[in-house]
Amino acid sequence: MSEQQPPKTIATINFKGGVGKTTVTWCLGDLISTYGDANTLLFDLDAQMSLTQAITLNEDGSRFRKFSEWSERSEKKGKTIFKAIEEYTSGKKFDFGINHDFIYSITDKYHFIPAIEDLYWLELNVFDQQKMQGFIRDLLGKITWSKNVPDYRYALFDCPPSFTLLSYSVLSVCDLILIPVNPDFYAVKGVPLILNTLQMRIEPFPIPKIAVFMNKAKPYAGGMTKESQFYWREVQRVCAQASKQAGLKVKCLEAPIYDRAAIKRAVTTGGVPSDFVPDFKRLWDEITTFLYAK
Amino acid sequence: MPSDFIPPSGELQRVAEEISLLRRDFQAAVASLGRMEKRLKASFPAYSPKKPVKKANSGQLQSGKTADQLNSDFDSLLVATKEGGDVGFESAISDFPDTDVIALAHQLGIGSLKTTSTKKAREGVRKRVQESLMLSSTRKKTVEQADEPNPHAFGTSGISPAEQARMPETSGDR
Numbered sequence: 001m002s003e004q005q006p007p008k009t010i011a012t013i014n015f016k017g018g019v020g021k022t023t024v025t026w027c028l029g030d031l032i033s034t035y036g037d038a039n040t041l042l043f044d045l046d047a048q049m050s051l052t053q054a055i056t057l058n059e060d061g062s063r064f065r066k067f068s069e070w071s072e073r074s075e076k077k078g079k080t081i082f083k084a085i086e087e088y089t090s091g092k093k094f095d096f097g098i099n100h101d102f103i104y105s106i107t108d109k110y111h112f113i114p115a116i117e118d119l120y121w122l123e124l125n126v127f128d129q130q131k132m133q134g135f136i137r138d139l140l141g142k143i144t145w146s147k148n149v150p151d152y153r154y155a156l157f158d159c160p161p162s163f164t165l166l167s168y169s170v171l172s173v174c175d176l177i178l179i180p181v182n183p184d185f186y187a188v189k190g191v192p193l194i195l196n197t198l199q200m201r202i203e204p205f206p207i208p209k210i211a212v213f214m215n216k217a218k219p220y221a222g223g224m225t226k227e228s229q230f231y232w233r234e235v236q237r238v239c240a241q242a243s244k245q246a247g248l249k250v251k252c253l254e255a256p257i258y259d260r261a262a263i264k265r266a267v268t269t270g271g272v273p274s275d276f277v278p279d280f281k282r283l284w285d286e287i288t289t290f291l292y293a294k
Numbered sequence: 295m296p297s298d299f300i301p302p303s304g305e306l307q308r309v310a311e312e313i314s315l316l317r318r319d320f321q322a323a324v325a326s327l328g329r330m331e332k333r334l335k336a337s338f339p340a341y342s343p344k345k346p347v348k349k350a351n352s353g354q355l356q357s358g359k360t361a362d363q364l365n366s367d368f369d370s371l372l373v374a375t376k377e378g379g380d381v382g383f384e385s386a387i388s389d390f391p392d393t394d395v396i397a398l399a400h401q402l403g404i405g406s407l408k409t410t411s412t413k414k415a416r417e418g419v420r421k422r423v424q425e426s427l428m429l430s431s432t433r434k435k436t437v438e439q440a441d442e443p444n445p446h447a448f449g450t451s452g453i454s455p456a457e458q459a460r461m462p463e464t465s466g467d468r
Contacts, residue, residue, distance in 0.1 A: 189429060225403060226401055237426075237429070238429060
């Protein structure tokens with residue numbers, strides 16, 4: 001009997017809103033499941049449900065029938081992530097069944113656990129915080145051993161732009177934290193904030209590898225504009241300091257994702273636009289090289 | 295009750311009338327300018343309209359520095375400003391030839407090599423230095439905080455004292 005391997009886990013997070021967490025997370029999952037042979041599981045952990053709503057909506061703004069029907073059925077059967085948290089923190093045995101009422105199939109290889117509005121309750125600390133710490137770890141364990149769903153090579157998490165109990169649960173177990181930044185002062189200023197917070201909040205657990213990349217870079221003549229380059233150098237300064245002085249493993253990925261309207265619409269239009277697949281492939285190659293490096 | 299607002303068709307008519315009035319004023323102004331120019335030419339036969347002023351730096355040499363050298367110049371400006379504030383910045387940047395200041399501003403994403411004035415370039419570089427120093431000050435705080443024992447970190451109990459205080463007594467209940 002072959003040993004089940006848990007998926008490699010990547011959490012996309014930044015406390016600054018609008019940096020493109022949701023779009024990038026979705027695009028990376030779409031890329032590796034479409035252009036690779038990896039089964040990929042995508043989690044929307046943000047109570048704002050941006051990713052879930054984007055997947056629900058077609059480009060014309062109408063609801064995608066297949067997903068909305070699945071979603072209603074899933075809620076009726078109590079197969080939502082919120083119900084899983086309730087059961088996990090109730091003190092009883094965690095016996096939450098994993099199947100396709102809980103996990104939605106976007107494609108054969110790309111599967112999705114949507115957010116639900118009830119996740120707002122997490123902000124009110126109604127759950128036992130200590131118990132919540134192990135939730136994602138144990139849920140991934142159940143998913144790994146379930147015969148009802150495929151073996152996932154990657155689990156991607158779209159985290160909320162704040163430190164909720166759920167994001168804490170993810171960050172204390174994930175293999176890689178992916179931080180998108182934008183070429184502007186406020187976005188760069190957010191990088192030391194998040195690095196500091198990550199260290200403070202994840203301790204005493206080992207801090208995962210952290211990768212930072214430039215998202216929404218302004219394009220010029222086949223590269224970034226000088227202004228984007230300036231902010232990228234500032235990001236590198238900040239990360240180098242954090243790596244050296246706080247002992248964090250922070251890698252600045254050299255592959256930028258450019259600011260393009262077609263990328264912003266990628267979730268609702270059904271895939272990474274073909275023109276930008278090479279950019280996302282370069283980014284993914286850098287992510288995995290860092291992820292698997294000893 | 296009739297609406298207080300003009301209907302779209304009425305608004306369209308009003309805008310069309312305003313455009314027509316503007317066009318008439320514009321044509322009158324152009325005609326007046328033409329007449330003035332004719333009178334000037336008659337009085338001063340040697341007169342010719344002033345040629346546009348050449349854009350700043352268009353005739354100047356460009357800096358021969360590479361991007362790496364310019365980035366290194368920026369670092370030295372950072373150090374000078376950190377140590378000497380505005381005076382330090384002014385003193386350090388005044389050592390740079392104008393062409394290098396413009397090239398540095400361009401390297402930092404401000405203006406273009408051909409059209410940016412030295413004054414504008416200098417202000418742009420100052421802005422970037424200020425931004426970088428503000429980011430540095432956060433970095434310093436971060437590192438100091440990271441080195442200190444952290445009262446907010448989850449300890450063996452997994453809950454910080456502040457969070458314990460915030461927790462409702464019924465924590466764990468649904």
